[in-house]
Amino acid sequence: MTTAGAPVKVMGILNVTPDSFSDGGQFNQLDQALRRAEQLVADGAAYLDIGGESTRPGAPAVSTEEELDRVIPVIERLRQELAIPLSIDTSKAEVMRAAVAAGVTMINDVRALREEGALAAVAASEVEVCLMHMQGEPRTMQQSPVYEDVVGDVKAFLLERVNACTGAGIDRDRIYLDPGFGFGKTIRHNYELLQRLQALHELQLPLLVGISRKSMLGQVTGRDVSERLPAGLAAATIAAMKGAHIIRVHDVRETVDAMKIVAATLAGEFN
Numbered sequence: 441m442t443t444a445g446a447p448v449k450v451m452g453i454l455n456v457t458p459d460s461f462s463d464g465g466q467f468n469q470l471d472q473a474l475r476r477a478e479q480l481v482a483d484g485a486a487y488l489d490i491g492g493e494s495t496r497p498g499a500p501a502v503s504t505e506e507e508l509d510r511v512i513p514v515i516e517r518l519r520q521e522l523a524i525p526l527s528i529d530t531s532k533a534e535v536m537r538a539a540v541a542a543g544v545t546m547i548n549d550v551r552a553l554r555e556e557g558a559l560a561a562v563a564a565s566e567v568e569v570c571l572m573h574m575q576g577e578p579r580t581m582q583q584s585p586v587y588e589d590v591v592g593d594v595k596a597f598l599l600e601r602v603n604a605c606t607g608a609g610i611d612r613d614r615i616y617l618d619p620g621f622g623f624g625k626t627i628r629h630n631y632e633l634l635q636r637l638q639a640l641h642e643l644q645l646p647l648l649v650g651i652s653r654k655s656m657l658g659q660v661t662g663r664d665v666s667e668r669l670p671a672g673l674a675a676a677t678i679a680a681m682k683g684a685h686i687i688r689v690h691d692v693r694e695t696v697d698a699m700k701i702v703a704a705t706l707a708g709e710f711n
Contacts, residue, residue, distance in 0.1 A: 447696070447699045447700055447702070447703040448680040448684060448685060448686065448687055448699045448702060448703070449486035449487065449685065449686045449687070449699075450484060450485055450486055450487075450686070450687050450689060450692055450695050450696050450699060451485065451486065451487040451488070451489050451527065451648070451686050451687065451688040451689070452477075452480035452481075452483070452485035452487070452488050452489065452689065452690075452692045453489055453491070453652065453688060453689065453690050454473060454476060454477055454480065454488050454489065454490045454491070454514070455490075455491045455494070456473050456490060456491065456492055456510045456511060456514050457491060457492060457493065457494050457510065470513055470514060470517060473514045473517075473518075474514075474517055474518065474521060477518050477521075477522060477524075478521075478522065480692050481522055481524050483692040483693035483696060484692055484693060484696035485524065485692045485696075486524075486525070486686075487524065487525045487526070487527050487546065487686070488518065488522075488524055488525075488526050488527065489527040489528075489529050489546075489548055489688060490511055490514055490515060490518075490526060490527065490528055490529060490539075490544075491511075491528075491529035491530070492506075492507040492508075492510035492511035492529075492530065492535070493507050493510075493529075493530065495529075495550050495623075504532050504534050504535060507530065507532060507535050508534070508535055508538055511528060511530070511535065511539065512538055512539065512542050515528070515539055515542040515543055515544060516542050516543070518543075519542065519543035525545045525546065526543060526544045526545060526546070527544060527545070527546035527547070527548045527570075528544045528546070528547055528548065529548045529549075529550070530547070530548075530549065531549050531550060531551040531554075531555045531558065532555060532558075533555065533556065533557030533558045533560070533561040534557075534561075536549075536558060536561040536562065536565075537561050537564075537565075540561075540565045540567055544567060545567050545568060546567055546568040546569065546570065546616075547561075547562055547565075547567055547568070547569045547570070548569075548570045548572075548618075548648075548688075549569065549570065549571065549572065550572045550574050550620070550623060551572075551574065552571040552572055552573070552574075552597075552598075552601040553569065553571065553601065553604070553605065554601075559604060559605065559608040559610075560608065562605070562608075562610055563605075563608045563609040563610050566614075567614070568614045568615070568616065569605070569610065569614055569615055569616070570615075570616040570617070570618050570648050571598060571601045571602065571605070571615060571616070571617055571618065572617075572618035572619075572620045572623065573594045573597050573598055573618065573619055573620035573623065574620050574623035574624050575587075575623070575624030575625070576624045585624045585625050585626055585629060587629060590625065590629040590632050590633055591632065591633060591636045591639050591640075594619050594620070594633065594640070595639065595640055595642065595643065598617050598619075598640070598643060599643060602615060602617075602643065602645065612645065615645050616645065616646050616647065616648045616685070616686065617640060617643060617645050617646070617647055617648065618647070618648045618649065618650065619633050619637070619640060619647070619649070621633065621634070621649070621650060621651045621654060621656060622651075622654040622655060622656055627656055627659045627660070630654075630656040631656065634651075634675065634678060634679065634682075637649070637678075637679060637682040637683065637684065638682045638683055641683055646685035646686070647679075647683065647684045647685055647686070648684070648685065648686040648687075648688060649676075649679040649684040649686070649687055649688065650687075650688035650689075651672060651675040651676065651679065652672050652676075652688065652689040652690045652691065652695075653665050653668045653669075653672060653690055654668075656675075657671040657672055657675060658671075669691050669694060672689065672691065672695075673691075673694060673695065673698045676689065676695050676698055676699070677698050677701070677702055680698075680699055680702040681702055681705075681706075687699065
């Protein structure tokens with residue numbers, strides 16, 4: 441669980457892609473990416489998560505070479521300019537190795553190190569890793585997701601991946617878990633996961649949660665992706681109250697403020 445009085449950390453999203461669902465094409469030039477990163481840091485981000493391939497439903501695959509061309513110059517520039525931990529959002533072992541060499545301190549993998557060479561790439565490093573649950577593949581994951589018990593199934597999958605990591609030599613204290621909101625899940629699955637999020641604490645590893653601007657918010661509010669900030673803050677607050685350790689978002693400043701309120705509430709006291 442989150443320590444009472446300690447604000448949940450906020451991870452700022454920096455997509456250097458032309459086609460991400462919310463901000464594709466906005467920050468895929470080096471100077472644009474740097475300006476955006478500087479703003480996210482000024483807004484209070486504790487991490488920056490850099491992505492070079494969209495994982496939205498139906499997004500086309502990106503080659504290793506193209507992904508490297510998108511993310512490595514940005515990582516190298518940010519490492520020179522900013523003193524903030526950097527994360528790489530990738531599933532490709534070659535991109536992981538290059539990103540670690542360029543200075544990232546976390547691998548954020550929607551496929552939970554299931555791609556060829558990914559386990560070995562992380563095991564050979566000293567970086568943290570976030571293992572995310574996803575049913576299916578990004579291109580087809582929303583077509584017909586089915587679970588016997590979404591929370592139990594997610595927990596069993598994450599436990600299997602944790603065991604694969606520790607078996608490959610990755611220490612548990614390097615591992616974060618992400619239930620994968622919106623990745624192969626219906627609206628009912630997503631809200632049941634959010635309602636029962638604390639069940640994942642049985643795995644005794646910190647949770648990273650990403651709900652920012654996702655369709656599960658739009659399906660309830662009827663709002664377009666650009667109008668989902670209030671709903672996203674509500675979801676982030678619920679996740680934090682249920683023990684999430686890191687909240688991954690587009691809107692850092694507003695989420696940092698929300699996390700301060702959560703921390704004050706959990707602390708139950710004021711100076």
